[in-house]
Amino acid sequence: MSKERPVGDKPEQPRRLTMADLARMAGVSPITVSRAMADSPRVHERTKARIQGLAREHGYAMNVSARNLRLRQSHTIAVLVEMTPSAERPMSGSYPLDLLGGITQELTAAGYSLLLSAGHESTPGPPRGAEGVILLGQGAGGAAVGEAEAWRLPLVVWGAVSADDPHVVVGSDNRGGGAAVARRFIELGRTRPCFLGDLAYQENAERFAGFRAELNRNGLEPLLVNQADFTTRAGSDAMRGLLASDERSRPDAVFACNDLMAIGAIQAIREFGLSIPDHITVVGYDDTALGAGMVPALTTVHQDLYQGGILLARKVLQRIHGDEVESEMMPVEIVIRES
Amino acid sequence: MSKERPVGDKPEQPRRLTMADLARMAGVSPITVSRAMADSPRVHERTKARIQGLAREHGYAMNVSARNLRLRQSHTIAVLVEMTPSAERPMSGSYPLDLLGGITQELTAAGYSLLLSAGHESTPGPPRGAEGVILLGQGAGGAAVGEAEAWRLPLVVWGAVSADDPHVVVGSDNRGGGAAVARRFIELGRTRPCFLGDLAYQENAERFAGFRAELNRNGLEPLLVNQADFTTRAGSDAMRGLLASDERSRPDAVFACNDLMAIGAIQAIREFGLSIPDHITVVGYDDTALGAGMVPALTTVHQDLYQGGILLARKVLQRIHGDEVESEMMPVEIVIRES
């Protein structure tokens, strides 16, 4: 006897297939269908195959809400991205997108979904039903961290890794990147290295720290140009200032805290009539497509952001499963090109 | 009598607050709590306030799965992003991220969540439980569209808008952008315009079409340099080729299909010893931060991607509500700077 729908909620749709429907078709009970779909060993292979076949044939899609309700879980991770206008933050370029790629890959592989939220929303609570949170954008220093932490959910942050930070942070090895650049300069025999960038940002501070430490080990002290902006224009301006000085004290090696500034610096140097890399060598950071396509191709520090995303995802999942998780630094690699 | 949990699923957690709990605390029935939380007019203001107060005080968070199950909806939109390695596709930069920003804003405002998926996953079906799909990345031409369409869900695509396309597409007015650049060149009195870009991409083809049509109306015919790559290097190379030709036929105005190529072209022109914009004027497309920060600052065509995201979101929601929806072109605007 076909049951009329006693609840008149939405009589429009033809009502999607349920496990009960499949069960009727296969001549088994709903619970058996459930087991078959979960590939449980408690169902005979023959039955299982038949049911799975039927499911595929009729395009059965499981109702996630029902499953999640029964299982008391959502299989969902929230990713919060602080998307700010671009001018003020170093969050230029597609870097969050690369991270997202890695996160997506790892989460979907684990059967989880990714719920995206933008920062500064009016929602007071955590994104609906998320089991964990990944925070992208302003590192472990910003206000968003505190807010996210208040939700009492497993939290992982992308940013600058520091030992005394209580959060689980994944970030690239900024210090190591700086050191690698320093080593490169030393190999090239440069003696008047210079750093361009704003130390107010934790990441830049780390890069400079690594850079300086390595130089000091070799008896050198870098010149620091604290430049607040992140644009090519900022790079040019800063560089022009340096070039104006006495030839004897003029830098012969410039480490810019990102590719944009490095490109600006290169422009200024060439306009000034000096050659790259003969007179001055320039190294950037980020390995953007832009720097790679330039003439001369930019030497830069590459961070594998996709891999970073994978790591972030893996760590939230581990925290959800109750494992202890530590912060981690991604190795970076200096890509030597023409500058 | 306190009920023991008959099902021994997960005895660990302290079990989150439910409406029934709130109901007990407030001395009302669960259904009243439900109404109060939904701000229904069927509950006395006094009661409503009391219940909402309790909820806030105890940090009550509604179980989304249960709600969605009962309501037969998920309040979730899937966003598919075709994230490809970057070298080959024009999807450079942060443009999908800007779109995502707009989408997020509009969806969360409407009480919907955004489920992010990366392209080329092994998942055969639509993202779990989504009510609609937004496709970002390869426009209405790629393979992903067909796949997404097979899911029978309301679908909206970002890409090149064309009249004969059966899909709902949102994209910027590429043709209009091209025309605007043409008008600019004509205003400046240029007579030998040139277009740099790969017409294999629908968007570029549109830009060229608009550019050419407007020039033709003024008795001019643009030179087309079909360049397959999208990098600055490609821009330089193409430009060097043009500069090598006879001075009489050398272009005096270059429209590059994106900012990167425009920048490359500018580099080549300056290396060649010509001045910008006196000898040759250059216009890009996209209005990236990069072009804006350059010296000389790049004149370019700006598209409001954030607004585009809002539009995409709005259209899926409309389709979900059963409204007829048409494709739409976003207006673009030429930003005149120094090049």
Added chain:
DNA sequence: TTGCGGCATGGTATCGATACCATTTTGATG
């Protein structure tokens, strides 16, 4: 033939929120 362990499967209750319909309460008017 009888008894028993193990495998395959089914019945029933449950996750938490909400629609439908019923019931109680309130307020207003004759």
Added chain:
DNA sequence: CATCAAAATGGTATCGATACCATGCCGCAA
């Protein structure tokens, strides 16, 4: 004070999938 409409609230069933426990069935040893 009685009567009735409107307002406020509650009981019960339900969304779809799954955990627990029970049952039916098989073959094999005694």
